[in-house]
Amino acid sequence: MKKHASRRFHVAAVLILFFSVSFLLPASRTGDARLYLLAAAVPGCMLLLLFLPSGVLALDRPSLAAALCLCGLGILAPAAVLPENALSQGMRCLAALFFLMAGTVLLRLFRPSLPVAVGSSVCSFVLLACPFLFPGLDFSMSEGGTILLLLSVSAFLSVRARLPALIVSMSGLLILLLQEDLPSAAIWSITCILVFWAGSGSGLWSGIAFLGIGALFGLWSVLNPSMLAPSALSSSFPLSGFPVLPPEEISEVSEFTDSLFVLIGKQYGFIFLLCAFLLLLFLLLRGASIALHTRKSFHASLALGVILLIGTRALCFLLSLNRLVPFPAVAFPFLTDSLPDLFAQFFLLGILSAVSAQNESDLSEDIHLSMITH
Amino acid sequence: MPVVSEDIWRILYTVSRYLLPFLAVLTILLIFFFIISESRSMRESIRRLPGSGMVGELVVLSDSGDLASNTWFPVPREGVLGAVRSCDLVIPCPGVHAKHLDFSWQDGLGLLIHLRSGCEALVNGIPVTCRTDASTIPLTHGSVLQIGSAVLRLHLFAALDVPSVSMQPSVPYEMQAPVQIPAPLSCDRMDPPMSAGQDPSSGAVPFSAVSSVNVMQDRPSVSSEDQPEPRRTSSLWKEEIGE
Numbered sequence: 001m002k003k004h005a006s007r008r009f010h011v012a013a014v015l016i017l018f019f020s021v022s023f024l025l026p027a028s029r030t031g032d033a034r035l036y037l038l039a040a041a042v043p044g045c046m047l048l049l050l051f052l053p054s055g056v057l058a059l060d061r062p063s064l065a066a067a068l069c070l071c072g073l074g075i076l077a078p079a080a081v082l083p084e085n086a087l088s089q090g091m092r093c094l095a096a097l098f099f100l101m102a103g104t105v106l107l108r109l110f111r112p113s114l115p116v117a118v119g120s121s122v123c124s125f126v127l128l129a130c131p132f133l134f135p136g137l138d139f140s141m142s143e144g145g146t147i148l149l150l151l152s153v154s155a156f157l158s159v160r161a162r163l164p165a166l167i168v169s170m171s172g173l174l175i176l177l178l179q180e181d182l183p184s185a186a187i188w189s190i191t192c193i194l195v196f197w198a199g200s201g202s203g204l205w206s207g208i209a210f211l212g213i214g215a216l217f218g219l220w221s222v223l224n225p226s227m228l229a230p231s232a233l234s235s236s237f238p239l240s241g242f243p244v245l246p247p248e249e250i251s252e253v254s255e256f257t258d259s260l261f262v263l264i265g266k267q268y269g270f271i272f273l274l275c276a277f278l279l280l281l282f283l284l285l286r287g288a289s290i291a292l293h294t295r296k297s298f299h300a301s302l303a304l305g306v307i308l309l310i311g312t313r314a315l316c317f318l319l320s321l322n323r324l325v326p327f328p329a330v331a332f333p334f335l336t337d338s339l340p341d342l343f344a345q346f347f348l349l350g351i352l353s354a355v356s357a358q359n360e361s362d363l364s365e366d367i368h369l370s371m372i373t374h
Numbered sequence: 375m376p377v378v379s380e381d382i383w384r385i386l387y388t389v390s391r392y393l394l395p396f397l398a399v400l401t402i403l404l405i406f407f408f409i410i411s412e413s414r415s416m417r418e419s420i421r422r423l424p425g426s427g428m429v430g431e432l433v434v435l436s437d438s439g440d441l442a443s444n445t446w447f448p449v450p451r452e453g454v455l456g457a458v459r460s461c462d463l464v465i466p467c468p469g470v471h472a473k474h475l476d477f478s479w480q481d482g483l484g485l486l487i488h489l490r491s492g493c494e495a496l497v498n499g500i501p502v503t504c505r506t507d508a509s510t511i512p513l514t515h516g517s518v519l520q521i522g523s524a525v526l527r528l529h530l531f532a533a534l535d536v537p538s539v540s541m542q543p544s545v546p547y548e549m550q551a552p553v554q555i556p557a558p559l560s561c562d563r564m565d566p567p568m569s570a571g572q573d574p575s576s577g578a579v580p581f582s583a584v585s586s587v588n589v590m591q592d593r594p595s596v597s598s599e600d601q602p603e604p605r606r607t608s609s610l611w612k613e614e615i616g617e
Binding site: 007008010011014015017018021022025027028029030031032033036061062063065066069160201202268271272275278279282285286289293295296297359360362363366367370 | 387395450452478
């Protein structure tokens with residue numbers, strides 16, 4: 001325990017030092033109060049979350065450290081040239097932290113059963129169909145709907161209701177395709193097939209899911225051939241360079257149009273891009289470890305679904321960035337300025353934290369029971 | 375807000391060109407080690423508690439296929455039983471399908487089995503198929519499951535919220551006489567779970583191995599003074615852990 005606390009202290013110390021220096025450097029040149037505020041607030045929030053007592057809110061510290069570091073990079077990316085955007089990104093991340101807690105609390109209350117699975121699937125359909133139900137809505141609810149779909153499919157699979165799980169996942173995919181949200185549809189498809197494979201323990205059901213998804217995509221591509229044209233992506237960025245280039249040497253960034261990932265590449269170079277990738281990889285590895293140690297199939301398929309949703313999004317981002325898939329670019333996980341996406345990703349992290357807390361609770365109960373007998 | 379002079383800023387900038395990448399790499403390494411150490415700690419805890427996460431064990435009652443009598447299998451809360459290695463419980467016996475049945479533990483009810491299509495089993499001599507409602511025939515302590523040529527008795531660990539059943543002496547199971555269903559043992563006769571920190575590599579016999587041997591023997595009465603410590607009922611367990 002002491003060893004873990006020590007490691008956590010080291011991680012927190014380095015994170016605080018890194019982000020303090022990163023924000024203070026441009027702040028000391030321009031004297032911008034917003035940068036000084038960020039230099040205090042970003043490390044402060046990280047410190048608070050990493051050392052929050054586990055009794056208050058059971059958070060999985062390793063995955064949280066990786067996600068917070070990614071978010072910090074997202075705030076840092078526009079800080080040198082567009083401090084107001086950095087501040088607004090910081091506010092978005094702060095708001096998203098409430099969804100982290102919401103995800104944790106929801107999973108503690110969630111008990112997999114048929115009525116609950118049906119209820120969550122209805123909620124997911126409503127969220128996914130928001131663009132049809134409320135045409136004036138200017139933000140996407142696809143990610144939130146996909147998370148509820150994952151919850152309902154995992155609940156159905158845990159009570160061995162495979163056919164309803166298949167019907168719900170196919171219906172969700174159909175709605176995503178009807179609203180022409182191709183990246184979300186692709187992410188959900190890959191997640192769905194692998195969750196079916198893991199959750200049902202049978203290749204037959206994942207094969208049926210694969211065929212169903214293939215049929216839906218085939219039908220959709222026949223009806224909408226124009227949607228598969230390669231889209232224009234953001235301009236290429238240098239894969240080498242030095243961190244914290246002076247403002248006069250930074251390439252022209254007049255608007256906040258580039259993705260945060262591209263901004264990091266433009267301003268801080270290859271090392272920081274590699275760090276972002278590695279952080280996400282560590283997060284996925286931690287998620288896989290949590291999924292392997294679960295005792296209930298519901299938690300296992302849910303944790304697997306969470307890492308698949310995040311990992312597939314990163315994969316889609318890479319593929320779309322290199323124009324290998326006919327998608328519009330999706331944002332890198334946790335490095336996005338889209339509020340719904342950020343909320344959804346923190347919600348997923350909250351679910352992962354709750355599963356991890358359940359694992360630890362089960363293990364500590366076993367240890368306790370063993371100790372009171374001897 | 376304070377602004378440093380151009381010269382000082384140049385110096386700071388030059389330092390930060392090397393400091394920030396160093397800190398970034400250090401952060402990555404520390405987070406990596408943090409994740410590895412947490413996972414290792416979890417694995418270590420599980421290794422020290424070999425019965426952790428298990429609800430009981432299935433003990434082979436008669437030689438069949440590759441299975442010798444008295445062989446025991448730890449039973450997790452949920453999983454698949456079959457003949458292939460990918461299953462949670464691998465029973466390599468004639469008549470056992472690659473994936474024969476799914477099982478799941480339900481508090482207050484017992485171990486529910488869900489047979490896969492085309493598979494059959496006998497629970498305490500009663501035939502079960504994939505169409506049978508699993509909740510009507512839960513496996514409890516002492517229940518006998520026959521799959522193909524394998525005959526297995528379920529032995530639940532203590533401290534599980536299992537229904538109380540009347541205490542009856544252990545009766546050897548007879549395959550040819552399904553009417554004589556061996557009555558399940560009482561919760562009072564359950565053994566305590568494994569001790570903390572018990573290392574299987576140290577040569578100590580795990581609790582589950584001891585208890586599986588005990589099942590096969592005609593054990594003396596529960597009130598025997600030879601018992602190392604008094605047996606606990608489920609309710610006593612709950613009192614002790616403060617529930």
